Amino acid sequence: SDILRLEGVGKTYGKDGPAPVEVLRGLNLAVSRGEVVALVAPSGAGKSTLLHIAGLLDTPDTGRVILNGRDMTGLPDKARTEARRAELGFVYQFHHLLPEFTAAENIILPQLANGVPQRDAARRAEDLLGRVGLSPRADHRPAALSGGEQQRVAFCRALANQPALLLADEPTGNLDPETSDRVFGMLVTLVRETGLSALIATHNHDLAARMDRIVRLHQTVA
Ligand code: ADP
Numbered sequence: 001s002d003i004l005r006l007e008g009v010g011k012t013y014g015k016d017g018p019a020p021v022e023v024l025r026g027l028n029l030a031v032s033r034g035e036v037v038a039l040v041a042p043s044g045a046g047k048s049t050l051l052h053i054a055g056l057l058d059t060p061d062t063g064r065v066i067l068n069g070r071d072m073t074g075l076p077d078k079a080r081t082e083a084r085r086a087e088l089g090f091v092y093q094f095h096h097l098l099p100e101f102t103a104a105e106n107i108i109l110p111q112l113a114n115g116v117p118q119r120d121a122a123r124r125a126e127d128l129l130g131r132v133g134l135s136p137r138a139d140h141r142p143a144a145l146s147g148g149e150q151q152r153v154a155f156c157r158a159l160a161n162q163p164a165l166l167l168a169d170e171p172t173g174n175l176d177p178e179t180s181d182r183v184f185g186m187l188v189t190l191v192r193e194t195g196l197s198a199l200i201a202t203h204n205h206d207l208a209a210r211m212d213r214i215v216r217l218h219q220t221v222a
Pocket residue numbers: 013014021023041042043044045046047048049050
C-alpha cells in the first residue's frame with residue numbers, strides 16, 4: 001500500500017494573468033510504505049511546488065493527493081493542517097530550530113503540542129538524539145552546534161511525532177560536501193531504523209543513488 005499517491009497532479013502559476021507558468025502536468029508519483037524515494041530535479045522544474053503539494057501546503061489545479069489512504073483533495077484547511085501535523089514530518093535546507101531552546105527541547109516541544117506527556121517526549125528526544133550521535137549535545141542550544149549537528153537535530157525534530165511520511169527539501173544542501181555526505185547517510189539510516197517512508201529532494205546524484213528509487217522531474221514544455 002502507498003503512503004503517498006499523487007495522481008494526475010497539475011499546477012500552473014498565474015493562470016489568470018498574462019504569463020501563466022505551467023510547472024506540473026499530469027504528474028503521477030507514489031511512495032510505498034517504508035520506501036525512501038529521491039526526488040531529483042533541475043532548478044525550476046517544480047521540486048518545491050511538488051513538495052508543497054505533497055506537504056498539503058498548496059493545492060494542485062488538477063488531480064488528487066492521497067495521503068495514507070485518504071484523499072486530501074478539496075478538504076478544508078483545518079483538516080489539511082491536522083493531517084499535516086499527524087502524518088507528515090518536514091526537513092528543510094536550513095534547520096529552523098528555535099534558538100532559545102536546547103536541542104532536546106526542540107525535539108520535545110512539537111510532541112507536547114501534539115499531547116504527548118512530557119516524560120515520554122523527553123525519552124523519545126533522548127532516543128532520537130542517541131541515534132544520530134548527539135546525546136552529548138542534548139542540552140546545547142542551536143548556536144553552540146555545528147551546521148551538521150544542527151541539521152541532525154532538525155531530523156530528530158521532524159521524526160519526533162512519528163510521522164507516516166518525511167518530506168525533505170535539500171536536507172544537507174547548506175553543508176560542505178563531506179559533512180553533507182555523512183549527515184545525509186544518518187538521515188537515511190534514521191528513516192530506515194524508524195520504519196518511515198520518505199520523499200527527499202536533492203541535486204546530489206551520489207546521495208540520490210543511496211535511496212530505494214529515484215524520481216526525476218523534468219521541465220514541462222510550456
Ligand atoms: P524548483 O523548486 O524545482 O526550483 P519551483 O517549484 O520553486 O521549482 O518553481 C517552478 C517554477 O514555477 C519556476 O519557474 C518558478 O519561477 C515558478 N513559480 C514558483 N512559485 C511561483 C509563484 N508563486 N508564482 C509564479 N511562479 C512561480
